[in-house]
Amino acid sequence: MNVIPKQRFVQKYHLKALGGLLLFILLIWWSARVTEVDFGLFFVNFDQFLALLQKMSHPDWQYLSLVIAPLVETIKMALIGTSIGTLLAIPFSVLAARNIINNDFARGLIRLILNLIRTLPDLMLAALFVAIVGIGSLAGVLTLAVFSFGMIAKLFYEAIETIDDGPLEALQAAGATKMQMIHFAVLPQVFNHFISYFLYTFEINVRASTVLGYLGAGGIGVYLQRSLSQFAYDQTAVIILGILAVVLVIDGISNTLRERLL
Known part of the structure; x- marks a missing residue:
């Protein structure tokens, strides 16, 4: 008795999946046509890519001694920028959480500010801070701090909204203040998530600081732009390998710490 309805359900599911796939292919084709993307051009000029790889296949290892210092500077930029952005994001994330702040207008205003900050591209922020404070690592730190603030604040308030409301209601019934509720009921539940998000953002900032150097925001990106x-x-190859090594080490450490925390 249930065989026919089941077959109809499977057929209906397959038709929906096929329709979704066809729609996705149509959107890809339409997007490529509107943006004038020519995938065949990549294969036509693939020999140029191979020629570039051949030039980079013989790294100038003597250049490595000059790369270490800017690599360390890049890590410091990412660490300081992420730390500043995180410290600023914590109070804003609390103010943006629905289960902490009941005032819809105040909460909506905070979220609007966070959305505006996340809208600003990294390169535009870097260009802005380079114009304000000049070329150097300070511009990179400020750029990463603003980026980290917008990103971490969103992750933080979303984590706060998923906590168990039982401790909050118990403290509220006992007459606790908002600060006491945050200290004893909110932070213990989201602390591990906060550390995990901090490490994740730090990884992203290490990669992003490489690109920021193109605009004079300090770090290894300045040397990468110069070599290109x-x-x-041959020097570019050394820089890329150095960045790869740093990213792999940081990624491995942060993944280990996140696994132990969660």
């Missing part, structure tokens, strides 16, 4: 502009691809 001088067509010194």
